[in-house]
Structure formats: structure tokens, C-alpha cells
Amino acid sequence: MKILIEVPSWIGDSVMITPAIENLVNYYQNPEITLIGSFASVELFVHHPKVIKTYVLKKQYKFINNFAKKLGYFDVMFSFRGSFRSTLLQLMISSPKKYQYKKKLYPDRHQVEKYNDFINESLKIDTIPGLLKLYKNPKSISKKSKPILGINPGAAYGDAKQWYSIEFAKVIVSLQDNYDTIIFGGPLEVNIADDIEKLLLDYGVSNYENLAGKTSISDLIDMISKIELFITGDSGPMHIAASFQVPTIAIFGPTNDNETSQWMNSKSFILKKNLECQPCMKRTCPLKHHNCMSLIKSKDVLLALESID
Numbered sequence: 133m134k135i136l137i138e139v140p141s142w143i144g145d146s147v148m149i150t151p152a153i154e155n156l157v158n159y160y161q162n163p164e165i166t167l168i169g170s171f172a173s174v175e176l177f178v179h180h181p182k183v184i185k186t187y188v189l190k191k192q193y194k195f196i197n198n199f200a201k202k203l204g205y206f207d208v209m210f211s212f213r214g215s216f217r218s219t220l221l222q223l224m225i226s227s228p229k230k231y232q233y234k235k236k237l238y239p240d241r242h243q244v245e246k247y248n249d250f251i252n253e254s255l256k257i258d259t260i261p262g263l264l265k266l267y268k269n270p271k272s273i274s275k276k277s278k279p280i281l282g283i284n285p286g287a288a289y290g291d292a293k294q295w296y297s298i299e300f301a302k303v304i305v306s307l308q309d310n311y312d313t314i315i316f317g318g319p320l321e322v323n324i325a326d327d328i329e330k331l332l333l334d335y336g337v338s339n340y341e342n343l344a345g346k347t348s349i350s351d352l353i354d355m356i357s358k359i360e361l362f363i364t365g366d367s368g369p370m371h372i373a374a375s376f377q378v379p380t381i382a383i384f385g386p387t388n389d390n391e392t393s394q395w396m397n398s399k400s401f402i403l404k405k406n407l408e409c410q411p412c413m414k415r416t417c418p419l420k421h422h423n424c425m426s427l428i429k430s431k432d433v434l435l436a437l438e439s440i441d
Contacts, residue, residue: 133160136203136225138189138211138218139169139177142288143349143368145243146173147375148395149212151261152248156210157182159257166203169213172318172368175349179267193217200224210254212247244395263396264375268357269350278339281311282356282373284364285328286321286344290415292386293365295425297324301331302430303363308337314355316369317344363433366392374400379440381433385424386412401436403428 135156139146146169157163166185167174174186189199200221208229211218222230231254238246248261285300287293304313317325325344332340347355356362356369357376364370364380366387373380374394382394384404388411394400404410405427409419417424 133163133208134206135160135163135165136206136209136227137165137167138209138213138221139167139173140212141170141173143172143176144366144371144392145212146176147264147266147368147371148244148392149247150265150375151244151263151395152212152251153180154262154265155248155251155257155259159255159259166206168203172349176266176353178350179269181267189221191217193220196221197224200226210251212250241391242393242395243391246391261395264371266353266372266375268354278312279310279360280358281307281313282316282359282362282364282369282378283313283328284316284362284367284369285324286317287365287367288318288320289366289387292412292414292416292422292425293367294324295365295383295385295428297327298331299428299430299433300328300363301335303433304328304332304340305335305337306430306434307361308339311361313337313340314359315340315342315344316347316352316356319345321345361437370394373397381436381440383425383428383433384411385422385428386410386414386417388413399440401439403432403436 163182165183167177167183168187168189171188177183206227209225209227211222211232214234222232233250238249244261252259283300315325315328322345325342329342353372356372359378362373362378362380365383370382374397377397379399381401381403384402389402393402405424407424410424
């Protein structure tokens with residue numbers, strides 16, 4: 133059975149489709165899966181035992197027809213994206229069965245459940261979503277002897293989701309005797325990671341690594357799987373941590389934790405202020421005060437740690 137799957141563009145959403153993919157694997161028993169999507173998203177799946185090929189899908193419409201011809205024939209296609217470009221691509225794919233996710237059909241539930249419900253309704257089955265599932269590189273990076281605190285200060289969605297450099301730094305300073313720290317981040321988050329590093333140097337902290345912009349997706353998965361504590365905003369790495377049940381403090385501001393919080397992580401704590409304006413779902417604060425984040429202080433994170441110890 134040859135299956136084509138178009139994964140979401142965002143890392144976090146692609147992690148949240150993994151229970152649905154595992155249910156597809158169980159339903160088809162021995163499928164050969166080809167994945168298409170953004171570079172970062174398809175990289176999440178390169179070590180999946182049922183994924184035989186991955187392709188990065190270019191955004192320009194003029195490439196879609198040739199790209200579809202290059203892919204060839206599939207027994208079934210699932211697209212977890214509802215964009216017009218995905219609709220157009222689906223029309224050009226050679227397959228007798230094609231299914232496309234439509235966001236408006238699945239309101240008021242966790243994103244993991246939305247994606248799994250899409251699979252259930254497409255195939256007329258009744259599965260439940262299990263744990264998030266990522267596969268690591270078999271050539272795993274060795275684990276360090278001292279407990280590791282992972283910090284993920286960035287958020288690809290927009291500045292409104294970002295907590296403040298000074299508060300992250302204060303948390304690291306408070307925990308420096310118990311943890312070595314790794315600062316994570318993608319290429320677009322190097323600046324905020326560098327700001328934290330400068331503050332740590334001012335505080336005299338030396339037991340940290342700033343790896344923002346320096347890790348592959350495969351390395352990111354492996355490193356996060358081995359940390360003892362993760363402090364992060366609503367982000368892709370937050371969901372990677374959930375897939376490995378890493379104790380996590382997840383700081384939520386403008387986004388909806390009912391839909392995008394860590395899925396089935398028993399050691400997760402959601403830190404938010406429950407303001408009337410939350411969740412606004414905006415990339416920048418429409419009220420100009422950013423209280424959903426500015427009112428959260430380092431002491432709140434340290435108190436939250438008591439809930440997951």
C-alpha cells in the first residue's frame with residue numbers, strides 16, 4: 133500500500149499529527165509512506181520506519197504540476213493542510229482516493245484530536261489518538277552526566293508568543309546549581325537566544341550552551357528527548373518534548389492551550405494569566421500591552437516547578 137501524506141508546515145502541527153499517522157500505519161498494516169511538506173516538517177519523520185521517501189514542497193504554484201508528476205502513483209493520499217495550494221496539488225496527484233483536512237469541520241477540541249478525527253471520518257473508522265510519536269536517529273548523541281535544563285525562548289508564530297529574555301535568564305540563574313542549560317532555537321530565534329546569553333554572562337553564569345540556529349531537526353529531537361526539564365512557550369519544540377514525556381513548563385499567552393497544549397504529557401504544567409483578552413490568537417498584541425506575557429515572572433516559573441517535581 134503506497135500512501136502519500138502532506139504534513140503541516142509548522143513543526144508543532146506536524147508533531148501533533150503523529151498519533152493519526154500511527155493509526156494509519158496500524159490500519160494499513162504495512163504501508164510505504166511518502167511525505168511531502170516544508171523542510172523542517174518532513175525532517176521530523178526521516179527516521180520513521182514506514183517512511184520511505186520525503187520531499188520538500190516548493191511554495192510557488194508553477195512547480196506543482198511537475199512535482200505531482202514526479203511523485204507518481206499512490207493508492208491513497210492524505211493532506212493535513214487545508215490551503216488552496218494543497219487543494220490544487222491534490223487534484224494533480226495520481227491516486228484514486230484523496231482526503232484533505234478542513235479546519236472548520238473540527239472546532240472546539242485539541243489539535244491532535246482534530247487531526248485524528250479527520251483520519252477517522254475519511255476512512256470511516258473509530259480510532260483514538262495515542263501518545264505523540266517521534267523516532268530518533270539510531271546514532272544517538274550521548275547523554276551528559278549532569279541534569280539538563282532546556283530553554284526554548286522563541287516562537288515562530290509571532291512575537292506575541294515570546295516570553296522575555298530577562299525572565300528566562302533569571303530562571304536559568306536560579307537553577308544553575310542544579311542544571312546545566314541548553315538554549316534552543318531556530319535560525320529566526322538566534323537574536324533572542326543571544327540576548328539571553330549576554331544576560332547570563334552579566335550574571336556570571338557559565339554552565340550553558342547556546343545552540344540556537346546550530347542544530348538540525350534530528351539533533352533537536354535527540355537532545356530534547358534527553359533533557360530533564362524544559363521551559364518553553366507554545367512552540368514546535370514544546371510538542372517534541374511532549375512526545376518524550378519531558379517535564380515541561382509551557383508558557384501560554386495569546387494562543388489557545390485547549391487546542392495546542394502538550395498532548396498526554398503527565399509532567400506538563402501550563403503557565404498563563406487567564407486574562408479576559410486571552411486567547412486573542414494574534415501575532416502581535418492588539419492592545420499594545422502584552423500583559424499575557426509581561427505579567428508572568430521568573431518566580432511564577434519557579435513556583436510551577438513544584439507542581440511537576
